[in-house]
Amino acid sequence: MGNIWTIVLFLLGAAKGKEICYDHVGCFSDSEPWAGTAIRPLNVLPWSPERIGTRFLLYTNENPDTFQSLLPSDPSTVEASNFQADKKTRFIIHGFIDKGDESWLLDMCKNMFKVEEVNCICVDWKKGSQTTYTQAANNVRVVGAQVAQMLGMLSANYSYSPSQVHLIGHSLGAHVAGEAGSRTPGLGRITGLDPVEASFQGTPEEVRLDPSDAVFVDVIHTDAAPLIPFLGFGTKQQMGHLDFFPNGGEEMPGCEKNALSQIVDLDGIWAGTRDFVACNHLRSYKYYSESILSPDGFAAYPCDSYRAFESNKCFPCPDAGCPQMGHYADKFAGKTSEEQQKFFLNTGDSNSFARWRYGISITLSGRTVTGQVKVALFGNKGNTHQYDVFRGIIQPGSTHSSEFDAELDVGTIEKVKFLWNNNVVNPTLPRVGAAKITVQKGEEKTGYSFCSEDTVREDVLLTLLPCQTPGTV
Structure with a gap:
């Protein structure tokens, strides 16, 4: 009889799924909706914070070229840094196969320093992102929890309100921001830069970026064609209060693909061909970075579809006005209506993109x-x-x-x-x-x-x- 109960308990445990717990960031399960579904068939648990090795690299107007490392577990690192509790903080979070000291993150910080006094924190989780895609997609959960841990430390030790925080995430980093936001009530803003499709599109809100993750969520879609056969990395699903589809959201001018890029193995795609194969996917952060210095160059028009926009059916801006895609999207008066809103615009094919x-x-x-x-x-x-x-x-x-x-x-x-x-x-x-x-x-x-x-x-x-x-x- 004892053996039967052992088998029953084992089967119940298997159905329940495995769970792993890490200090400071909590427990993570591989049961539904995180695994065992059509969208996430593989049971994969996220790596430990130590193995992912997330770093928080602070740049400010005082130290625009060299970062200061902050540790969410050690408030004294904030005390010893140029972090200013009376300024906004913008986190920039990279995605799959990328790294936090890649030049585009710092370039984005430097553009911010030209227009505002701000704490700019680049989140580097390269050890957790430079692995198989399925593992990286699950590591998102721990990195998001670490970002939330950092925000909790700032709140507890510096009375720093989450409403002062803006998370900017590219690719998988958009879902890192969503995870952090779901753990941080009252987070001010999240910008999703071409949130990745695979393992996230069509999942429940707790798995992916969604409008409940911050007071204001805006999303830029630049690679929303289906992954197979078009190799579109980004999602077409609306995930924000305002979702922007520049140039229709699928094919960006200046990013013409050729037959070489028609590979469907996500893990083999990036090495050595990142800028070429993933051109559309990378455009999202390039548009955002330029928008910082071009406050009126990315006006976006509410429209049912890109076809309607191209047919001149969505001009001029309605009485409520048009939001600016990118840095200044939060200035739009009707930014958080109950209904998710879709906007279209065209850009140039290379710097400068504003039109x-x-x-x-x-x-x-x-x-x-x-x-x-x-x-x-x-x-x-x-x-x-x-x-x-x-x-x-x-x-x-x-x-x-x-x-x-x-x-x-x-x-x-x-x-x-x-x-x-x-x-x-x-x-x-x-x-x-x-x-x-x-x-x-x-x-x-x-x-x-x-x-x-x-x-x-x-x-x-x-x-x-x-x-x-x-x-x-």
Whole structure:
């Protein structure tokens, strides 16, 4: 009889799953939802804090180039550092196969120091991330608990409020931030930079980043195509209060993949080809870093889909305004409505990534011909290059609308230049013009109108100046 009870107890234990406990960070189980599911089939327990070897590297405006190490178990390391309890603290947490002393983390800190006084802490868990993917995905839980331990120590010893803390996590690091946030009531903000899909998409909220993990959670998706067969590392699932899908969230300009990258072994992907294969995935932190120095260059538009956005159906910004993707997303008035919100925008294909969206409406004049129409904006801050506005039959009196993403904010628009061509020899030398062009910047409610009574031949620039309102000279 004793043997039967032993077997029963053993089976119950197997069903319950194994559990492992570590000092200061608590216990971790490999039962559902952490394992034994379709999304997480393997039973893997996270490594110990000692084996992961997480380091907290503090940079401040006083020590922007060399870090000071903080230990969550030793408050005296904070006492001896440049940590300032009256300033915000932003943690930057890397992801799979990455490391905390990689240049992009420090570059992000340095951009912050240009615009604010802040404690910038790079979380280095490279020993725990440079292993098999499944193990790294489980090590996330211990690293998140260690970040929470650090926040608890700051709160207990320095009365430092979690509301002053912003966790910025890339890839697996986004889920580290989620784990830390779920253990830290009142955490101010989490930014998920392309949260990784594998082992997390479709799991319960306790496993992954979700809006309950901080007072405000914003997410940037740059590699949301399915992992198989497109090798998209990031998740398409909305995980924040505001989810941003730049360029549609799947293929970033300047990141064209080739057949070499069609590998499906996550563990073999990164070595030596990280920047090439994972280009879309890495764009998320590059956009964020640039957004720190470009407070109005990443305006994002609420929209049902990227197709609708590209079809000019989501312009201009609604009355509530548009959030800025990245560093300044928390300035958006409606940032934490009950419903999760989706936003779209376009970026450039390399530095600089910032873009400013303009809407154009053009009323044509002159002859009826086939051709294309281009427009350039000239303002007190600079001018754009020429953008295609219309192709087809150019008819006098017809009006056409379009939108484009300019590489700069031209400021106050002073004039607009119009150009047309059709690349067909026409012995009659037809003349075409723009009677009126109205321009609107995406974040503004007002349109500005420019007029001309002239017409021009093909490939000759026509300058339109502000329309004269009745009664003005």
